Amino acid sequence: MASFIQLLVSGLATGAIYALVAVGFSLLWQTSQTINFAQGEFVMLPAFFILAAMSAGAPFWLAVLIGIALSVVVLGWLFKVVIVDPMLIYGVLPLVISTIALSLFLKEAAKDFYSAQAQPFPTLVPATDLEVFGAVVSTQSLAVLLVAIVTVVALHLLLHKTRLGRSMQATAQNPTLARILGIPVQRMVLYTFLLNGVLVAIASILITPIYLAKFTNGEVLGMAAFLAAIIGGFNQVRGAILGGLILGVLDNLSAVYISSQYRGAFPLLILIAVILLRPHGLLGRAEERSV
């Protein structure tokens, strides 16, 4: 039981991180037809921004701020303006290809311009262990869980309780209607990109201490984002959150209770099952058939 709680807590912690990445991913998809195959690399990169700032002399807290700012500007604004907007004219498919090429580019750039070796990354809190109900839980897991939960709650408040957030949601669900209602759709779309920049930066700060800063992180994290978004139902933000949490917990549980060799397989099988049986995801709304 004790180890179960342990796994549950660390699973929820990882899951919360996946949720942040999945939410950003699904918001981009909903608002601007952008299927961002580079989302995993977007989570990999801010850690390197921070490490670079630190090696230039900045203290951790400053480097974090720089990292988030860079993430918002480069992975949010620049991404939209330089890659998404010009490509969307040609259609969704060229954009998908571009983001696939982008993911390769970012991965190689991190490898070539920073390092091919895994780099240690500072944790938010000193790594000690606590006892909770007889289980040994690391403070790191708890800190991650706390920050992630706070972010998710803040995100929820933003999207549901503020006018800006509701406008963004309206833009995501029905851009034409939103435009008719006088919502500045283009600006809302820009905000979604900037928001994604913030989310991936936070996710990066939370997960990199565990995974270490490696240029290959993007593969796993990207896959987690896609799986979480689809399993949860990507046309609802709540779905992406639920998908992320489920994925995190399952990931941890399956590593222990199922062979660790096939650890990665379980979520993939769930993906295929979801697509087969309930394609709009667990929480998603059944979509209007368009063809």
Added chain:
Amino acid sequence: MSAVLEVSNLRKSFGGITAVNDVSFDVREGEILGIIGPNGSGKSTLFNCVLGQLMPNAGEVRVDGKATTGMRPCDLNRLGVSRTFQLLQVFPQLSVRDNLILAGQEHRGSMLSRLFGKSDAGLGDAARKMIDFFQLSHLSDEQAGALSYGQQKLLDAAMAFMAGPRLVLLDEPAGGVNLTMLAHLRERLRAYHAERHATFVVIEHQMEFVMALCTRVLVLAEGHIIAQGAPQDIRRNPAVIEAYLGGQSA
């Protein structure tokens, strides 16, 4: 005469807006039914529900007695229901002839037999006849994208007729076509109808086109049917005139 198309209690809403509200009507064999109504009356939504493009919230659609509500457009087409499009939808990179062969090929044999059969799926003659019927013979090998707007409209109709359908739904066939071409189109539609005893349903804005072509007219406003009958009667119907106030009237 049996009903080729039966629409019963059809309802379609988008969020809070009900575009089609409890609409029922029949189309008898050999009719040319016109569906008119001001903008926003629900004509296009109705069409799309009948054609399987949209899933209605309630109600039923039957073709020749067979329930077809929500059937995929390709399956519906194989049952003998065909359509033209309001916005031009020919295949611009294919020649006129290839467009027509494409329009008919899926009705010839199975998918596998088509792989091993002739390149034109045996439709070379049929395509030529259709091209001649619409008087597009001199354009047979031209890329469809190079045709004028009116010619593409004719091609669109030709494609809809290619598989010899029972029922053809025409979505604003007169839109954007000049008067000469319009007369030609209307005349060709009537000729096809006479020759093949086909059944048409036409959505149109242009009253003159509808009055000249249709045998019966149905008027939609705000998702309801407000009148139906012979064209001359509809023209004089006060409810219809009021619904159209400000728009194109008879």
Added chain:
Amino acid sequence: MNRLGAIALGAATILAIVAPFFLRRYGIYLISMWAVLTIAAIGLNLTLGYAGQVSLAQGAFVGIGAYTVALLTQAGWPYPAAFVCAGALCFAIGWCLGYPALRVQHHYLAFVTLAFTTLVFLVLRNEEWLTNGIYGITGTARPVLFGWSTGSALDFYFFCLGMLAVLAAATWWMLRSPWGRAFLALRENPLRALSLGLDTRRYTLMAFALGSSLGGMAGALYAPLVQFIEPNSFGLGMSFNLLLMVIVGGSGYFFGPFIGALVAVLLPEWTRFTEGYYLLLYAALVMALMAFCPSGLLGLVERVSKAMTRRAPPPSKMRAEGTNP
């Protein structure tokens, strides 16, 4: 195909036949690899260029084909039988994989194939009793056909070239049939195609299954070419590589894969001086290409040749039009 294109094709064919005699062993290996990867790219082109679906599993299918042939020939099967088996198996798997994924919209196939590639890698790595795990399988025999041994580098190259010619011709023949017209309709205007009775789902599935099958057949040639196969070769890296090949060459163009594969095989050689930055360069080039000319190199060629031979508009266009939309 216009006159210039026919000349180019003729010249390329002659080059393909004559070149190996002037190359050393490594050069012959490279052009053999080109031929094999072109087959896989032709398959992916069917899926992507003709049916408009992104598949990230082509590398996995090459892997399945390679392992199938390696294991079957090891077990004593004659090569031709193993080859056919590889193709058939990949067709069946492709069909089963695509069936649920293509029932929904939104490029779900991309994610399903992404997941599938990882699953295949896991199976290849973990099931050591079958695949020898990370230690891989060495020494897949090159076939002896009607007395002709393809063992030497030169002979095997001509075998690969021959298979490429046969499979390319079969694909060409398929695209000349009504199926080709259907694929074009599918790509250009699926909505219209549906309304004409064209089962877009079925055709897309067929394109994906056939494309995967070609991937398997490429794998069947890959194993005896490379003589050492291991799970890492057939992961996302190869799938991305093949995808980029199709894109760079020009997706939807028949000869796109040939050109794309050539670029992919030669680029690392030409950029050796950049010391391993070549992937970065490649990715940057692809992004630039997508921004400038998303229809790839052949698309660029078409654009240039159209600009150079601008025709007078056909007479029909010059007739006065009354009302216009």
